[in-house]
Amino acid sequence: xxxxxxxxxxxxxxxxxxxxxxxxxxxxxxxxxxxxxxxxxxxxxxxxxxxxxxxxxxxxxxxxxxx
Amino acid sequence: xxxxxxxxxxxxxxxxxxxxxxxxxxxxxxxxxxxxxxxxxxxxxxxxxxxxxxxxxxxxxxxxxxxxxxxxxxxxxxxxxxxxxxxxxxxxxxxxxxxxxxxxxxxxxxxxxxxxxxxxxxxxxxxxxxxxxxxxxxxxxxxxxxxxxxxxxxxxxxxxxxxxxxxxxxxxxxxxxxxxxxxxxxxxxxxxxx
Numbered sequence: 485x486x487x488x489x490x491x492x493x494x495x496x497x498x499x500x501x502x503x504x505x506x507x508x509x510x511x512x513x514x515x516x517x518x519x520x521x522x523x524x525x526x527x528x529x530x531x532x533x534x535x536x537x538x539x540x541x542x543x544x545x546x547x548x549x550x551x
Numbered sequence: 552x553x554x555x556x557x558x559x560x561x562x563x564x565x566x567x568x569x570x571x572x573x574x575x576x577x578x579x580x581x582x583x584x585x586x587x588x589x590x591x592x593x594x595x596x597x598x599x600x601x602x603x604x605x606x607x608x609x610x611x612x613x614x615x616x617x618x619x620x621x622x623x624x625x626x627x628x629x630x631x632x633x634x635x636x637x638x639x640x641x642x643x644x645x646x647x648x649x650x651x652x653x654x655x656x657x658x659x660x661x662x663x664x665x666x667x668x669x670x671x672x673x674x675x676x677x678x679x680x681x682x683x684x685x686x687x688x689x690x691x692x693x694x695x696x697x698x699x700x701x702x703x704x705x706x707x708x709x710x711x712x713x714x715x716x717x718x719x720x721x722x723x724x725x726x727x728x729x730x731x732x733x734x735x736x737x738x739x740x741x742x743x744x745x
Contacts, residue, residue: 490702516663518670520703525674543703547666548715550689550722551574551659551730 485538490545499538503531507544514546557743561586562631564742567653568592569641569669571617573722574685575659576607576624577731582738583625583632590625591653593637594618605724643668647676655738658684659731661722663715670706679705681741687711688730689720697729699737709733 486495489510501509503519503526519526520543526534536542552560566587568575571594579590594617598608612620618636625632637649646669650656656673660666666684673682687710688697696711710730716722 514663516667518667518674520674520706523678523703525671527671541703543706545670545684545686545702545706545708546712547663547670547684547686548689548713549661549663549666550687550714550716551570551572551661551666551685551727 485536487536487539488541490543500535503534503536503542503544506536506542507531510544512544512546514548516547518545518547519543520545552743558586560743561739562588564655565589565591565653566738566742567650567656568659569646569650569656570594570659570661570665571606571621572596572602572659572661573605573724573727574688574731574734575657576617576621577605577728578657578659578735578738579621579625580607580628581732581735583629585735585739586629587632587738587742589633589635591635591637591650592618592621593639593641593649594621595638595640605722605727641665641669643672646672650677650680653680655681655683655741657734657738658682659734661716674706681705681707683734683737684708685710685730685734687714688726689714689716689722691723691726694726694729697726697733699733707737709737 616638618638622634622636700708
């Protein structure tokens with residue numbers, strides 16, 4: 485499938501993956517993440533149950549402390 | 552736009568700032584100087600001596616609530632700015648109400664879990680509202696790594712994305728101030744266009 489990940493095109497061999505699987509595959513290891521799928525926020529607890537399909541637009545924003 | 556027109560546009564705008572530490576205090580001061588008409592900010596903390604290495608407060612303000620001191624500092628810089636300040640802890644229950652009227656919201660917390668909570672709450676409540684997050688600014692040097700990234704429509708991140716505060720990587724005035732001013736600069740870009 486081809487998706488848009490953080491504003492960039494991204495291709496995966498699988499036809500669909502959960503958000504949690506994509507986070508693992510892409511090695512996004514930061515503790516604090518915000519995820520958005522097709523414009524809507526997907527809360528942390530829902531990432532293992534939310535499927536990403538061809539053409540979807542996924543945003544994974546990682547946040548680190550400091551300010 | 553002429554300078555007079557720019558000032559006229561900015562004077563009608565409302566900007567929300569979540570947190571009044573290193574990012575929030577410096578960002579608020581920059582926006583007050585350029586004449587953003589109305590600032591809304593919230594923080595529950597009082598000023599500590601250790602904050603003065605980067606936050607826009609003064610030695611004689613240690614012990615005061617940050618929102619009180621910031622209101623006074625802004626008044627001394629530009630009394631034309633209308634300041635609405637909230638001395639409270641921002642939570643999912645009060646964020647939407649406090650920032651509902653804002654044209655742009657600036658995330659200016661210190662802790663990553665607070666940043667996460669604010670982004671989730673704001674993006675859920677106001678998907679159309681521009682939100683500018685700060686992430687990754689600890690330490691010194693590496694000015695060239697500080698960037699503005701558009702994450703998706705209406706969601707932007709300023710910083711290097713990776714430099715997390717640690718014992719050997721403290722948040723310091725130059726880099727935190729740079730990111731705070733990048734956030735303020737992006738606020739202007741959103742409010743005025745390119």
